Every structure is written in structure tokens, then in C-alpha cells.
Amino acid sequence: MDLKIEAKKIKYSKVLVIGDLMLDRFTYGDVIRISPEAPVPVLHVNHEENYLGGAGNVARNIAALMGEYNNDSIFMIGVIGKDNSADTIIKSMNKANISTKGIVEDDSRDTITKTRIVANTQQIVRIDNESTEPFSASIMKKIEKNFTDNVDNYNAVIISDYAKGIITNKLAKKIIDTCNKKNKPVLVDPAIKHFSFYKKATLMTPNLKEAVEGADSRLPFYEFNPEAINTLGNDIIKKLALSKLMITLGANGMALFDKDIKGPDKKTPFIIPTKAKSVFDVSGAGDTVISVLAMCLSVGLSFKESSEISNAAAGVVVGKRGTSTLTLDELMEVL
Numbered sequence: 001m002d003l004k005i006e007a008k009k010i011k012y013s014k015v016l017v018i019g020d021l022m023l024d025r026f027t028y029g030d031v032i033r034i035s036p037e038a039p040v041p042v043l044h045v046n047h048e049e050n051y052l053g054g055a056g057n058v059a060r061n062i063a064a065l066m067g068e069y070n071n072d073s074i075f076m077i078g079v080i081g082k083d084n085s086a087d088t089i090i091k092s093m094n095k096a097n098i099s100t101k102g103i104v105e106d107d108s109r110d111t112i113t114k115t116r117i118v119a120n121t122q123q124i125v126r127i128d129n130e131s132t133e134p135f136s137a138s139i140m141k142k143i144e145k146n147f148t149d150n151v152d153n154y155n156a157v158i159i160s161d162y163a164k165g166i167i168t169n170k171l172a173k174k175i176i177d178t179c180n181k182k183n184k185p186v187l188v189d190p191a192i193k194h195f196s197f198y199k200k201a202t203l204m205t206p207n208l209k210e211a212v213e214g215a216d217s218r219l220p221f222y223e224f225n226p227e228a229i230n231t232l233g234n235d236i237i238k239k240l241a242l243s244k245l246m247i248t249l250g251a252n253g254m255a256l257f258d259k260d261i262k263g264p265d266k267k268t269p270f271i272i273p274t275k276a277k278s279v280f281d282v283s284g285a286g287d288t289v290i291s292v293l294a295m296c297l298s299v300g301l302s303f304k305e306s307s308e309i310s311n312a313a314a315g316v317v318v319g320k321r322g323t324s325t326l327t328l329d330e331l332m333e334v335l
Helices: 003-012 055-069 084-095 137-153 169-181 192-198 208-214 226-240 285-298 303-317 328-334
Strands: 015-019 021-034 041-054 074-080 103-105 113-119 122-129 156-160 186-189 244-248 254-257 270-272
Touching: 003 055, 003 285, 003 303, 003 328, 015 055, 015 137, 015 285, 021 055, 021 074, 021 084, 041 055, 041 084, 041 113, 055 074, 055 084, 055 156, 055 285, 055 328, 074 084, 074 137, 084 103, 103 137, 137 169, 156 169, 156 285, 169 186, 169 192, 186 285, 192 208, 192 226, 208 226, 208 244, 226 244, 226 254, 244 285, 244 303, 254 303, 270 303, 285 303, 303 328
Parallel strands: 015 074, 015 156, 021 113, 074 103, 156 186
Antiparallel strands: 021 041, 113 122, 244 254, 254 270
């Protein structure tokens, strides 16, 4: 199996992303003194960077990998407010060639914005501007219509759930039932408190902490115990009737659960070791994993092949600063 040849197929993928859309803002500067008003550092701002965040970062990852091959390959469904952050999100989507036709505007709330203040290379505070109140019935109706009107044009669906209001139990069931009927893989990056929403999904991709807390397990998430992880994964598969499960394990790689993939024995899962050469920033690595998984599965690659390719991709982005992406050329190089 030549993963490089297989991975090249992802340029033909078509993926629909639905979830909590937000703006990631990074304010960089230097600290050279303490404020005389309070014992806090004074930041001298050098520059600011804005990125699509949350579900938007998933779409951004796909767009970066598609590059010149991006021709209506990504459809993003999310909600923004009517403010400067919303304007920045739309501009960013247009620049990345991500369709904005699925974006719903809700003028009753602010666009979710997460501002990270970074002194030198150290994040010193994060400021979250958000509302997690339920959306109105009219907004939810628009979201569902955007999904049903466009799902036939895409080969895979990603649910990117940050528990900010867009993904409800009703909407999750609608998405999963529709995808199962149409034989389209639906991949879920779940919010911990919404695990029960995702029965009969194709694949979930929680990290170990999320898997432990979402399944209400007694396994300490900070311990790498393959036998305990195997029990945890099989319990989640059984409870939610999932087709497949991937639990990301940080520096220990990723554990795969699928009837066609077996570990070295029945007591441990199949584990793919991490490919990262250096780790600078792990933020956004999970978005890269689920993005590449969906792209691979959408063009017919196996779960094992897709997982190995996504693992290699994650190994690239954790070596970059911030919520980074990678290009197809970078993926080819690391493979």
C-alpha cells in the first residue's frame, strides 16, 4: 500500500461541514513592564491575526489541502452575528474559496470570538465573547434547510460540535439518519455533554479526555493504559452503535476501533503511533485529523489508510504555531 498515491485522491473529495462557527483572534506583543495600576503585565501589541475557528477551522483545513483543486469542494453551515467578527469570517471564507451560502446570520447575538493574548510565545489570557443560549426556531429551520438542500452534492459530512448551540439532539439525529440513508459517512468531533446525540454515526473522533468524560468512565484521562482504553472504546462503540471510533492519544498516537481492524490481541486496540517530529502547538490538531479523515473516506479509502494519512497530517500541524493547516504538498512530503 502506497499511502502517497492513495492520499493524492483527496483532491477529488467533497465535504459538507456543519457546526459551531467562530473567529479565532490572536493578538501578539511584548511584555516589558508590570502595570502600576495592578500586578498584571502590560502588553505592547505588535500585530493581530484572525483565523476561522471552531467548525470553520475544519473547513479551513480542507480548503488548504484542496488548494488549486478546490471547486465548490467544501460547504460550510454555521451561524454568525452581524458585527465586525462576522465580516472577518465571511472575508476569510471567500479568500479560502469556502462557500458562504450555508451561513446563517443571527442579528440577536454576537459572533463567537475567541481572542488569545500572546506575549512573546506565551499565551497569557484568552477572552471569549460568546452566547450558548439555544437558537430560535427560525434560525434552526434555516440551518436544517441548508443541510437538506445541499447534502446530496457532497460525499461526506463532518459535525464539529463545540456545544455553542447549533448542534441539538434533533439536528444531530436528522443529519445522521439522512447520511445513513444516503450511504454517506458522517464524522463527529463531539462535545463531551452531547455524546448521546451521536448514535449510529459512522465515526467519532474524541481525544482521550473527551472519551473518558463523555462516556462517564472511571479511567483517568491522563493515564495511557491500552487495556483500559480498549474497554473504553468498545463500550462507546456498543453504547452509541457507531461503525467506527478513533480516540486520539496525544503523544501516544491514536487508537482505532473497527470490526476490520484488530490490535495485537483482544485486550488492546489497534494503535497508530504519532508521526510528529516536534510539537510547537497542539491547538487545532483534532480539526486536522477529522478533516483529513473525511476527505479520505469520501474518496473511498479504508479507515486504516485514512487514519494513517490523518495521523501524518496532524504531525505536521502540531509543529506550527496556532491553529495551523497544511497543504497537499506538505502532506505528500511527510508521507
